[in-house]
Amino acid sequence: MEFQPKGGVMNRAKTPEPKKIPKIAVIGCGDWGRNLVRNFRDLKALAAVCDIRESKIHDLKKSYPECKFFSSFDKVLQDPEIEAVAIATPAESHGEFVKRALAEGKDIFVEKPLCLSLDEGEELVALAKAKSRILMVGHLLWYHPAILQLKKLVDEGELGRIQYIYSNRLNLGKIRREENILWSFAPHDVSVILGLLGEMPESIQAQGGNYLHQQISDVTVSLLSFSSGVKAHIFVSWLHPFKEQKLIVVGDKKMAVFDDLETRNKLVLYPHSIQWKNQIPVANRAEGFPVFFEPDEPLYAECLHFLKSIQTRTAPRTDGQEGLRVLKVLQQCQKALRSNFQKSQLLASSGSYFVHDSAFVDEGVEIGEGTRIWHFSHLLKGTRIGKRCNIGQNVMIGPHVAIGNDVKIQNNVSVYEGVVLEDAVFCGPSMVFTNVLNPRSEISRKHEFQATRVKRGATLGAHCTILCGVTIGRYALVGAGAVVTRDVPNYALVYGNPARQKGWVCECGLKLKEAEGESLHCASCGSRYKVEVTGLKQEELREKILS
Secondary structure: OOOOOOOOOOEOOOOOOOOOOOOEEEEOOOHHHHHHHHHHHHOOOEEEEEOOOHHHHHHHHHHOOOOEEEOOHHHHHHOOOOOEEEEOOOHHHHHHHHHHHHHOOOEEEEEOOOOOOHHHHHHHHHHHHHHOOOEEEEOHHHHOHHHHHHHHHHHOOOOOOEEEEEEEEEEEOOOOOOOOHHHHHHHHHHHHHHHHHOOOOOEEEEEEEOOOEOOEOOEEEEEEEOOOOOEEEEEEEOEEEEEEEEEEEEEOOOEEEEEOOOOOOOEEEEOOEEEEEOOEEEEEOOOOEEOOOOOEOHHHHHHHHHHHHHHHOOOOOOEHHHHHHHHHHHHHHHHHHHHHHHHOOOOOOOOOOEEOOOOEEOOOOEEOOOOEEOOOOEEOOOOEEOOOOEEOOOOEEOOOOEEOOOOEEOOOOEEOOOEEEOOOOEEOOOOEEOOOOOOEOOEOOHHHOOOEEEOOOOEEOOOOEEOOOOEEOOOOEEOOOOEEOOOEOEOEEEEOOOOEEEEEEOOOOOEOEEOOOOEEEOOOOOOEEEEEOOEEEEEEOOOOOOO
16 A cells, blocks of 8 residues: 655545535534534534533624524524534533434434433434434544544554554643543543444443542553454543643554654554564654545544434444443443442441442441441541441542431431431432522632531432531421522421421421421321420320431
8 A cells, every 4th residue: 555645734525515404503512512613604504503601602702703602502403494403512401412412303412422321322212313413423433534544544453463452642621520521631632433343342441530529530551452453551640740642552563653643644654574583572663644535624524424314314433332341341431440449448437237339438437336328429538437337329529528327328328527417317419508698709618518407317308409507407398399598497397488487396207287386296106296496395295207
């Protein structure tokens, strides 16, 4: 095969005049979303732009006066003129936005990753198939002419048998808080490696470092091992002194280097060889030579590919199935990261308890006997959990939070520093604590944390919000969705926004009825109570019934 050097600036692929250009709405106009807006406009496909930030919309209106502007995603989906959406919102929102757009019959281009859960990804791919909709994932490198040429070289055997692949994607910033560096940077490299080899890894190892945030990896190194014997190494970091984007493919005949930051020779082949002399391997170095390819602009080619997929109703090069394969590898890398993190933990605890494999427990956390910590929960340093507690899925506690015995915390609850939960407290699903009255993103107010105390036996209903600085009395019951802005007396029943007292409840959880005099009684267990300034005082307990 003959190769020729090729330099110069990226061109744009020549586009045939389409019979009908699909009308596209770009959702999310951050740094990358603006690039999509520009390219779809140049392709005469831009119909609308959507962003919840008025400042972004204001800026874009000056440059794109011909298109519609929305601040509501629902309004975009309701517009019959819009045939497809290009989603460039934070990764954590991808799954929801794709699902809603598919339900409305729109074709979809979504930036990487497809979503953050393999189960959700499978659901989205199945829904796209059921709705006969195009679902394309923005794995940009598969529209880069150098990567396409590299794939051709590998398939034609020009590099020989592939032995090793090494990728670096490094920079100082942009640092995210929606997802860690693995999910932010690595999808591109995972996608290319899987595509070059045409197989999935049989085992994955990963290590990382959390330097700027306790829960978010800033640097990760992943090692993928394949049944063919190939190993692939992926190093990603946003804490690096300089920017680097390289992919190196080592074959037994030639080695290829793709350097995306090079302005001229982005793809270079090195015909190095290894010879054995006296049973010793000796490296023979050879001068590298650039590989010829037409230098098309990758993002323009990607947007054009999406439009052609819509027109022809054919699966795109990076369809939902390709997105699922990448998602599966990312999820296994994340699992390996968690496993290595847990191996290094030192737990200051005595007795027996259960911690699920996917949960994080920081150094210096105390966990009482019989307590159970479930999926994806995180206990931060200095936290003390009592005995026989049940901590549900996706719960964050700490740092330096004290929780009593027999406490139940349901899924999706965050218990921040300054919150104290006494014995037998129940926190319903997705209820909310706060610890600052007037938070600002730009101003640190850690020194202004206000204490919140939930006393023994109290119940906090699902989706309720407890503003900081209040006390919830013993065995009080806060209704679902309530917003508590002031102290709640012992045994009080409160609900509404803002929460107001609507009666009294027994220790067994039932609403109390009036008896003779100023006394109240429970029709279920027979307990009697007397009204006092701080709430109720129990006079008589005939039969205690606790759930």
